[in-house]
Amino acid sequence: MYSIEQRDDQIRGTQAAIRYHCYFDDAARHLIRIRMEVDLDASAHEGVVLTLPVWAPGSYKVRDFITHVGNLRAYNERQQPLSYAWQGKSSLRIETGSARMLAVEYVFYANERTVRTMHITRWRAFLFPVNCFFYVEGRTSEVHHVLLYYDRSLWPTLTTALSPVEPIEHGSMPVVLGALNYDILADSPTEIGTHQVRTFQAYGACHEVALVSPVPLDIEWLTEQCKTIVATEAAMFGGVPYDRYVFFVYAGSNLTGGLEHARCSVNMCDVRALTSPTKAKSLLALLCHEYFHVWNVKRIRPREYGPFDYTREVHSPMLWLAEGFTSYYDDLFAYRAGFYTAEEYLQILARDHLGKLLHVPGRRAMSVRESSYLAWVKLYAQSPDGVNRFPSYYLKGGVLAMLLDLAILHATDGARRLDDVMRMLWNNYQQRPHQGVEEEEVFEAIENVSSRVVREQFERWLDGTEELDIARSFEPFGIEWIVRDAAAQSPLEPASRWLGMQLRSDGGRLVVTSVEEGSPAWQAGIAVDDEIIALADRRVTTSEEFELLSSRVQWPAAVTAACDGILYTVSVDAPNAKEFELRAVAVPSERQRMLRERWLERTLLVSIP
Known part of the structure; x- marks a missing residue:
């Protein structure tokens, strides 16, 4: 039965019939040497099929990691070569005969520094198992071990979402890590090097902050912000679903993006995000976004995204939930955590959410459900003309989540909101964690929390391409939606122009x-x-x-x-650019004031549970 849940104590002292020995002796050339060992029984006499994933969950693009595999050879426990044949670009069948153990040795070239790909240098290594570890078809539910061999005097620090099989003692080799199944293994990155690490406890779980940067940066400050993020988001769900979680933060030049995992997140940013208070806010919103995925997408997930088919594109019309709702909550949680003032939050919504959507002509050409389903060939393979052909399910999905939150608050006189929908979906997950959600389940939760009218309106938004009535959605909250021509900031700063x-x-x-x-x-x-x-x-x-x-x-x-x-x-002829503003009216009605305060309420925790 499919599961992504793992506690460290479940792996301690385990044995594994599938093992990956990893050698970093050629790290300076961006190479890792891997020896995969598979213990066999009599049922394997007809051969074993090994497959390398073609994509990484959370990043919806076929990346063909097999491109970076080379020098592959297979042999048995007596070092005798075994013949194999490719069954496709990423799968091979190995003729094992009477072998009791299969070994497959190969090198993997890791020199792409993104959140979804591996990068290894003489100074450090980022190991992402879904990139480089084959799985044994029919045996993905077994315990898997990873054995790491490297010079701990050069790379003294290891941070991982995997669980130690045995205590990691100073100088001992190899370091042995494990996962209860292949899905957990594939989802669990490891960083080895000289990075900074801090830990803290919250909600009965250990949290680690791993900061990888070319220059010394303030990890104490970063850790405090992560504490606040955990406290703010976990409070919505009444706790956390893991025993240990890692915030991986990579700071450097031309680094951007994030990727969620069940027990960690990988986040990349410019160094200035940790040196400039203004630029830091974008990093904090990214951390809020990826951390919210602990609940939304890793656990509250479209049914298509767990269990996974790693061999092909897997389409879902529900990325508006997985990423759209998360895109609304990232800035909302940043506001609730105290990273933004209420005025800053309204400005961000107006400029970076609503205003940005109005500069996407594709919002009138394709629905957000279609955009979700076609993510593999639209958002992740976007043509330069893409802005005119479809809306991002991140951007429009986030706007629709915001309008839904407002609609629920308005319909229930502030008694309920989108948080309650998410909690209902979370309760459903806890009752059947092996099974993802379908759209109908989300729609039913919306109706149960609010009304049939709100549900039907939201369904129309998902399927529609008509212009959204933003002003009407904000009017019950005493907030004006203002679109105006940009004005000169001063005699030295003329109004900006729009050419498109x-x-x-x-x-x-x-x-x-x-x-x-x-x-x-x-x-x-x-x-x-x-x-x-x-x-x-x-x-x-x-x-x-x-x-x-x-x-x-x-x-x-x-x-x-x-x-x-x-x-x-x-x-x-270039007119003045447009400016967008959400402005609280000076004299709201009593109901408008109540709804606005309810929407923008926040409880800043003075201590972490």
Whole structure:
């Protein structure tokens, strides 16, 4: 029966018939050598099939990790070679005959530094099992062990979501870690190196903060913020569903993104997110987002996402729940945790959620349910024209979650909210953790918490492409939705202009990366991959130059560009950019005041349970 739940004490002292020996002697070349051992019984005489996943759960794109596997050979317990044949790009059948043990040895090249891929250097190693460990077909429910061999004088620190099989003593080799089944193994990263680590206790569980950075950064501050995040989010569910959890935080250049796991999250950010109070807020919202996945998606999950089929794309129309609801809650939890003021939170909703959606013409072309189902070929394989063809289920799903929260509060006079829907789904998970949810179960929870009317409205939003009535949703809360032309900030800062195109500086060239359908740039005929040469007869080579000049020239203005090396000039009229605001009315009615306070209420915990 499918399960992702594991406690460290369940693995201590276990034996495993499937073992992965990992050697880092060639780490400087980004290589890990792996010897997979599988104990066999008489039932294996017809052969064993090994398969390497083609995707990582939580990242909906076929990545074909087999690309990085090389020098593969198979042999038995007597070191005698065993023949094998590929059954597909990521599966092979090995003829084991009378062998009592199968060994498969190979190298894996790990040099892609993202949250979903492995990266190994002479200084450290990030091991992500779903990338590099084959599974034995028909035996994924067994205990799996990982044995790590490395120089602990060079890499003294190990942090992992796996569980120690035996105490990790100073200098002892190998380090032996384990998982109750392959799904847990695949979902459990490990970092080895010289990183900083801090721990704290909350809700009866151990929490670790692992900070990997090229320069010394303040892990004490980061740990305090993680404490607050745990306290804030766990309070909504009345506790945590794990015995130990790791916040992996990687700070560096050009690092971004996060990926959720049942017992940890992997988060990447720019170094400045840990040196600038302003930039730190985006990191804190990311940590809130990935931590909320402990409940929403790892456990409250679409039925398609557990148990997994690691061999192909697995489509679900419910990523609006998995990622959309989480995208609403990340900034909401950041506000509840005290990282934002109420005014800052309203500004973020107006600018980064609602305003951003209004700059996605694709919101009128495809529903968020369709966008969810087609994530593999839309969001994760997005074309430069994608903004015009579909809405992100993160962005629009988050906006719909917010409007649903408001609708529930309005319909129940503040007695219930979206939190209650999530708690109902959480209770359902606890009763049958092996089984994911279907849309009907979510809709029923919404109806039970609020009304049939709210449920039906939400279903229409999911399937619809019509414009959302934002002002109407906020009116019962005494909050105005304001869209206005941008104004000059000062005599030295003219109003910004909107052309509806994104630009990228590329080696002294200014290249168009996307154009919004219907925008001034679109109407003028400017297209993706065109090179912008000049604005109003003035040469521009960077996006900063173009933005500065666009706010100071007389419009309409001439834009000179090149397509396939041939120059052309068009006239473009760029209006003032739009500004978006959610503003609390000065004199709300008693009901508006009550609903607004209920929506924006927060309880800052002074101590962690």
